[in-house]
Amino acid sequence: MKTGEGKTGRPINFDKDAALEAAMLLFWERGYEGTSMADLTQAMGLNPSSIYAAFGDKHALFQLAVKRYMEKRAIYAGKALEEPTLEKFIRALFANTVAFLTTPGHPPTCMTLTGAVGCSRDATPARDLMTEIRKQNQVALRERLLKARKSGELPKGINVDDYTRYLSTIIAGLSIQAANGSTKAELKRTAEMALQHLGY
């Protein structure tokens, strides 16, 4: 049974939200395998028992951390999707990505890359989860471009699937540029150049 769900008995004595936030930041920085339960107990300020009761095992905790990351941090893409026109969407996508990657207080790269790219056999579920999320992001991007195609904003000569992969490629590349240590100004100029070459 998970901590905090019981109706009677001793209530939990810690901030579940804050603990999960700490776990997320640690996973974000060190990845799934690079983060040990000992590291987590320290960062979350909890004993193993409390963590296991509240969040389940390491992989379950990782999943919750990733979920939180997607909902609270990596929302820049989702926000851009709401832009009314294709041009505004793409401009917002690049601007939000750069802003996200250079926000202080967390690693300058996407959690789906630090989380697990290469990993041991045991951690393949974590790696697959990261890949799955990257693909889902791409699906959302594709749907937005399909909408643009229908509204006539996307020229007929451009294939939606190809354009999706192309934009996705640039966004992913920006994340690596940031991980390499590019400054905010440099990332901005790179994004600006991408926009120019896209015709915006």
Added chain:
Amino acid sequence: MKTGEGKTGRPINFDKDAALEAAMLLFWERGYEGTSMADLTQAMGLNPSSIYAAFGDKHALFQLAVKRYMEKRAIYAGKALEEPTLEKFIRALFANTVAFLTTPGHPPTCMTLTGAVGCSRDATPARDLMTEIRKQNQVALRERLLKARKSGELPKGINVDDYTRYLSTIIAGLSIQAANGSTKAELKRTAEMALQHLGY
């Protein structure tokens, strides 16, 4: 003392080159931390003692594996650098990258990404090594573009540093696309679209 260097005594009984190749492939797939010495002993067909005598500790072995990777696998970039004109260079860069990422027999992504992006405190030297290599690749790219600037092939309106980062971003993005499971045909079309937008 390293195995095989002694003039007298029992000679080594294994193929050092083949063993290092096996280690490289395993590191490439699972990364530095995701690969255990036990995995390596099995894949290399050697006992720990032989590995330590011949290659040093785990990090030294990783460095040798990365060196081999750069010299024998990731030469696609270097090969493209030799192209005489800027256009031929960039076309070759994209074509070689796609060919490299889709070559059977090794993971469909760059070793500098699987090697270590997020990792534990102990493995930060490995991560830094990966970052360093990505940066070095970028330096080589920049020098080629500088040459193009001097020869007049690169329009004056384009900043060399920005263009370097932009191309580097796309190449890195392609590696992630491949890791996501993109097919060879898809990667080719993505590269083709990138070339079109670059004006080629």
Added chain:
DNA sequence: GGGAATCTAGAACACTCATTACAGATGTCG
């Protein structure tokens, strides 16, 4: 207040990690 339910703390668990010690095997050189 008494019992049941729940949470907390820390030790303990079985296992894997990278690394090394040791003994035996196999070669070269005199």
Added chain:
DNA sequence: CGACATCTGTAATGAGTGTTCTAGATTCCC
């Protein structure tokens, strides 16, 4: 053949892994 140098195989090392057990603390409901 004999002395020496080097390599190989196995077992052991101590530290670290994720996870669970146990005892005690704290709260709710009756």
